[in-house]
Amino acid sequence: MKYRFILLFLLSFDSYSLSFAQTAGQPVSPKSWHASWIKVPGETVNGYEICLFRKSFNVANKPAAYLVHVSGDNRYELFVNGKLVSAGPARCDFYYWNYETVDLAPYLITGKNIVSAIVFNEGALRPAAQMSYRTGFIIQGNTPAEEEINTGQSWKCYRDSAYSPLPVELIYSYYASGPGEMVDMKLHPQQWQQADFDDTQWQPASKISDGTPKGQFTFIEGWMLVPSPIPAREMVMQRLKAMRRADGLTLPSGFPAEKGPFTIPAHTKATILLDQTYLTNAYPTILFSKGKDAGISMSYAEGLYIIEPNNTNWRTQGKKGNRNEIDGKRFVGRKDSITSEGSKGQQFTPLNWRTYRYLQLIVQTKDEPLTIDDLYGTATGYPFQYNARLETDNNELNKILEIGWHTARLCSWETYMDCPYYEQLQYVGDTRIQALVSYYDSGDDRLARNAITLLDHSRIAEGITQSRYPTAVMQQIPTFSLWWIAMLHDYYIYRNDNGFVRDKLQGMRDILAFFNRYQQADGSLKNAPYWEFTDWANGKVWKAGKNWYAGVAPAGANGNSSVLDMQLLWAYQLAAELENQLGSKESALKYEHRALQLKQTIRNKYWVASKSIFADRPEKDVFSQHANALAILTGLTAGTESITLGHKLLTDTSMVQASIYFKYYVHQAMIKAGMGNDYINWLGIWRDNIKMGMTTWAEMSDVSVSRSDCHAWGSSPNIELYRTVLGIESDSPGFKKVKIEPHLGAITQIGGQIPHPKGNINVRYEQQGTKWKVNITLPEQTPGRLLWKGKEYALKAGQNTLTL
Numbered sequence: 127m128k129y130r131f132i133l134l135f136l137l138s139f140d141s142y143s144l145s146f147a148q149t150a151g152q153p154v155s156p157k158s159w160h161a162s163w164i165k166v167p168g169e170t171v172n173g174y175e176i177c178l179f180r181k182s183f184n185v186a187n188k189p190a191a192y193l194v195h196v197s198g199d200n201r202y203e204l205f206v207n208g209k210l211v212s213a214g215p216a217r218c219d220f221y222y223w224n225y226e227t228v229d230l231a232p233y234l235i236t237g238k239n240i241v242s243a244i245v246f247n248e249g250a251l252r253p254a255a256q257m258s259y260r261t262g263f264i265i266q267g268n269t270p271a272e273e274e275i276n277t278g279q280s281w282k283c284y285r286d287s288a289y290s291p292l293p294v295e296l297i298y299s300y301y302a303s304g305p306g307e308m309v310d311m312k313l314h315p316q317q318w319q320q321a322d323f324d325d326t327q328w329q330p331a332s333k334i335s336d337g338t339p340k341g342q343f344t345f346i347e348g349w350m351l352v353p354s355p356i357p358a359r360e361m362v363m364q365r366l367k368a369m370r371r372a373d374g375l376t377l378p379s380g381f382p383a384e385k386g387p388f389t390i391p392a393h394t395k396a397t398i399l400l401d402q403t404y405l406t407n408a409y410p411t412i413l414f415s416k417g418k419d420a421g422i423s424m425s426y427a428e429g430l431y432i433i434e435p436n437n438t439n440w441r442t443q444g445k446k447g448n449r450n451e452i453d454g455k456r457f458v459g460r461k462d463s464i465t466s467e468g469s470k471g472q473q474f475t476p477l478n479w480r481t482y483r484y485l486q487l488i489v490q491t492k493d494e495p496l497t498i499d500d501l502y503g504t505a506t507g508y509p510f511q512y513n514a515r516l517e518t519d520n521n522e523l524n525k526i527l528e529i530g531w532h533t534a535r536l537c538s539w540e541t542y543m544d545c546p547y548y549e550q551l552q553y554v555g556d557t558r559i560q561a562l563v564s565y566y567d568s569g570d571d572r573l574a575r576n577a578i579t580l581l582d583h584s585r586i587a588e589g590i591t592q593s594r595y596p597t598a599v600m601q602q603i604p605t606f607s608l609w610w611i612a613m614l615h616d617y618y619i620y621r622n623d624n625g626f627v628r629d630k631l632q633g634m635r636d637i638l639a640f641f642n643r644y645q646q647a648d649g650s651l652k653n654a655p656y657w658e659f660t661d662w663a664n665g666k667v668w669k670a671g672k673n674w675y676a677g678v679a680p681a682g683a684n685g686n687s688s689v690l691d692m693q694l695l696w697a698y699q700l701a702a703e704l705e706n707q708l709g710s711k712e713s714a715l716k717y718e719h720r721a722l723q724l725k726q727t728i729r730n731k732y733w734v735a736s737k738s739i740f741a742d743r744p745e746k747d748v749f750s751q752h753a754n755a756l757a758i759l760t761g762l763t764a765g766t767e768s769i770t771l772g773h774k775l776l777t778d779t780s781m782v783q784a785s786i787y788f789k790y791y792v793h794q795a796m797i798k799a800g801m802g803n804d805y806i807n808w809l810g811i812w813r814d815n816i817k818m819g820m821t822t823w824a825e826m827s828d829v830s831v832s833r834s835d836c837h838a839w840g841s842s843p844n845i846e847l848y849r850t851v852l853g854i855e856s857d858s859p860g861f862k863k864v865k866i867e868p869h870l871g872a873i874t875q876i877g878g879q880i881p882h883p884k885g886n887i888n889v890r891y892e893q894q895g896t897k898w899k900v901n902i903t904l905p906e907q908t909p910g911r912l913l914w915k916g917k918e919y920a921l922k923a924g925q926n927t928l929t930l
Contacts, residue, residue: 159195159337161266161276163349166283167332171260174249176286176477178318179263180242180325183274189231193268194275196243197225197351200258201477203244204265206233208319210361216354216540219257219583219596222340223349226358227268241265241275242319246477251291253478254302254599255541255550259348264337282328288314294460300833302549302599306460307476311467355576357509359539364408364505366485370452371399382501389497390417390489398487399452400501404821405483405836407536407546408503410462411475412487417496418468422489426482427459428547428835445830449483450819457486460547466496479506481536481547481836483821508538514567516847517877517890523847526812530844533822534563537838541596542577545825545834551594554581554606555659556839558613559790563844565620569881575626578617581610582633589636593657602656605690607637608697615700622860622883624708631709634701638717641694646686649723650731651694653685660689660752661788662826672748674782679752682743688732689742692756695724699760707859725762738767739774739781750782751775755795772799776808785827786811790842797850802869805850812843848880852889857910864910866902866921877901884908902926 166177196204197215204212211233215224230241247261267273292306317323340350366382374396378386382400390396410424429449433456447455459482464474489496512531516523537543541552542560561574584595586602591610593603611634618627644654659677672680679689698721705714732740732753740757742748754775758768775781775796784792793808811827823840824832849855853868861883868891870876877890885905892899903925904910910921914930 158342159264159266159276159339159351160273161264161337162278163262163264163334163337164277164279164281164283164331165260165262165334166285167329168285172247172249172258174251174289174291175247175261176289177245177247177261177263178242178284178286178315179245179277179281179331180240180283180318180323180328181275181281182238182240182321185234185236185239188234188236189271191229192231192234192272193227193229194272195225195227195266195268195351195353196264197223197349198243198245198263199223199261199349200247200252200256201245202263203477204228205240205242205244205319206230207235207240207321208242209233212358214354214540216356217255217257217596218352218580220259220348221350222352222580222583224354225264225266225351226354238321240319240321240323244477246289248291248304248478251293251305252598253304253550254597255543255552255594256304257596257598260334262334262349264351266337277331278333279330281331282325283331284315284318284325284328286314288312292461292463296458296460296548300548302551303460303481303547304478306462308463309474310465311472311474312465314467316469355579356540356572359506360509361409362505364402364406364503366400366501366503367403368401369398370401370484371397373397385500385502387497387499389495390420390491391495392491392493394489394491394495396487396489399457400485400487402483402485402503404532405481405536406503406505407479407481407507407539408505409475409479410482410485410501410503411473412464412501413471413473413499414466415470415472415497415499416468416494417466417489417491418494419492420466420489420494420496422464422466422474422487422496423461424464425457425459425461425486425488426480427457427484427486428481430455430484431458444833446832446835447830448817448819449821449835452484457484459484459486468494471499475504483835506539507535508540508573510535510538510564510568510570510573512567513569513879513881513886514844514848515879516852518873519875520873522813522816523806525816526809526843527847529812529816529821529823530563530841531567533836534560534567534838534841534844536822536836538564538573541580542573542838544594544839545837547836548834551597552577552580553594554591554603554609554613555787556837557581558609558616559787559842559845560838561613562616562620563838563841565616566845566848566880569883571617571621574613574617578610578613578626578630581613582630585633585636589640590656591633591637593659603659604640604654604656605658605660605693607640608693610634611637611697611700615704618704618708618859619856620861622862624860627704628708631704634704635713638697638701641697642720645694645720648727648731649691649720650686650727651690653681654690658687658690660693662785663750663752663782663788674750679750680742680748682745684744686731686744687742688728688740688753689750689756691724691728691732692753692760692762695721695728695760695762696756698724725760728757728762738770739778742782748782749778749780751784751792752782752788754781755784755788755792758795758798759791768799769801772796772801775799776801783827786823786825787837787839790839790845793842793846793850797846797869802850803871805846805869806871806873809843812840815840848878852876852878852880853913854880854887854889862908864904864908864921865913866910867913882908898930900926900928900930902928 584592590607663674681687702717822836825834825837826832857863857865874893888903890901
């Protein structure tokens with residue numbers, strides 16, 4: 127454990143960075159691998175176990191490159207001479223099981239080298255996002271020169287009995303991110319990754335099966351290996367910022383922001399509350415010495431919970447309040463527990479990262495004092511770079527962008543995730559918004575491509591995608607399959623790769639065929655199956671009838687729902703465009719006819735002329751922002767009717783209000799209705815988050831009772847401040863043309879930049895008296911147009927300066 131991480135000094139914020147010599151998508155040389163999947167003999171196939179593997183080999187002359195391909199199940203951590211060089215595999219499924227390609231040369235030395243791995247399987251308690259065939263590990267050399275370390279019986283192995291799983295008990299019942307760890311250091315082999323470690327008592331590894339790249343003939347079930355499509359995740363050292371409370375001892379004044387050893391006396395219990403001051407995903411590391419048999423626990427929480435004296439059921443005490451405040455609150459969270467074996471220089475880092483703002487350290491010593499030598503984190507995530515820029519003196523807008531980007535980063539790892547603490551699952555509804563944030567703020571589309579592909583792979587026999595994927599726990603939200611079609615269309619509009627989109631059209635057709643089976647003669651959906659989730663409107667109401675039941679829009683007695691019909695209508699419209707441009711003209715015509723029929727049916731069935739709004743169901747007795755926003759976005763209204771309806775979205779309180787998630791679509795509708803100049807005034811939910819001490823956007827609109835403190839479906843301002851306020855939008859498939867249509871409202875000076883497939887787009891607006899000076903720079907071979915107060919101006923690639 128002492129050698130889990132090696133830190134290299136690279137300039138970054140207030141931290142250091144760990145760099146992997148790893149490549150993404152490196153093709154393997156041999157068509158069939160010579161390496162074997164290996165295991166520790168006697169394992170229970172898919173039970174909880176931590177397996178250690180090691181192999182020694184000699185290097186006469188240090189090579190310039192030493193490429194290997196590596197994978198494991200559930201997960202592996204690969205080391206060379208005690209230094210962590212790779213971790214994975216990126217989450218996937220059996221038919222496309224990822225391997226990473228790593229260059230070991232920077233870590234090799236002349237003479238004896240040790241390559242080692244921790245391979246762990248969290249069994250029945252593993253994260254729901256983690257698929258697993260059985261515990262296994264494989265390394266394949268890229269060429270014959272590297273095949274000396276191919277996995278096989280020459281590898282030694284050991285099952286580490288020091289570990290056992292620690293189930294997680296939280297206030298909210300749905301938690302799917304894996305167990306904590308209980309580790310008895312007395313049972314762990316110390317220094318096992320070092321060259322002088324005596325492994326004579328370790329067993330030779332057992333073969334499971336041959337390594338099989340996808341597409342190769344095999345009789346073997348299991349993993350079909352493919353190169354990982356995403357880069358190595360970041361690993362950045364990150365010190366905790368503040369000590370908020372300490373009971374049972376006095377800490378050094380600089381700790382934890384600075385390293386400062388301290389000792390807990392024998393027979394003492396010490397409780398320390400540490401504050402990162404912002405939410406993070408990190409591997410916490412604690413270094414400690416002596417204190418034989420002392421118990422150490424580290425627990426992790428996004429925020430503390432308000433103590434409610436009159437509520438005796440602690441599981442329903444779900445209010446957090448302001449996240450900066452700790453008085454009158456209690457700590458509940460995921461926990462790791464360690465027992466000291468009494469020597470100097472012990473170290474513990476959990477096998478998986480943890481999400482926390484607050485870290486609570488509890489130490490209970492026995493007959494010996496225990497010294498905490500240090501405690502810090504190593505933050506991890508997908509290596510997005512922020513390539514957008516907003517130039518404004520409005521600090522609030524900058525803060526909203528900062529929090530939105532931080533939220534998006536914490537919800538991006540090996541896939542997009544709905545939330546890092548509770549689920550870590552790639553839900554389609556969340557992922558569509560996250561992908562758009564990636565396009566606008568970073569320009570890196572690899573995680574989005576991976577998401578679209580994985581979700582396409584998830585489709586069940588009936589045609590729809592699973593609601594989230596990868597996952598070992600199947601769930602169907604058919605409406606999310608419609609948003610997958612929207613994701614595919616977004617990619618078509620913002621990225622220039624028609625081949626990728628064309629390859630996914632069959633999946634789109636299968637989804638629409640599923641829905642068509644539940645359309646009545648008039649086109650309206652009736653009693654579509656599974657969980658037809660749209661939004662956590664008005665909170666999580668678990669009562670059927672007119673209410674939004676479990677996020678499902680109300681349906682009439684005949685099973686019809688305008689919200690579902692409108693989502694299907696939009697999917698048909700997008701599908702018709704994709705088919706017209708990339709697929710089948712016949713299919714395009716079919717979808718156009720279905721869309722036209724649905725528009726007429728929706729208008730006849732749900733429009734309430736006396737109120738000038740659409741109802742949620744044929745009884746015309748309940749109304750929502752959702753139905754009326756979708757009506758504008760699908761073209762059910764136009765002209766003054768859209769304008770009127772857009773204003774009702776803002777002012778009509780009889781409508782069920784959208785959550786922070788679906789506000790993305792409500793805001794899109796109001797912008798389409800011509801109200802975009804007021805966009806900045808619509809950010810009340812985000813302002814409430816900031817007032818409550820949030821450093822990420824909460825899952826629910828009511829921040830005080832939100833389960834998750836980090837849901838990137840709330841990061842839509844990181845799209846709209848660029849797309850709406852600055853007005854930068856794609857004007858043709860592949861972003862080959864640009865439309866600039868700013869909505870400045872009362873702003874008199876603002877500018878910014880977003881990434882584009884061919885470079886950057888820069889804009890700058892400055893009011894000078896009665897005139898506006900406008901500067902727009904477009905990438906090469908990318909023309910555009912500026913829409914300004916009802917007039918259109920042609921823009922050329924390169925610099926454009928206008929006085930308007």
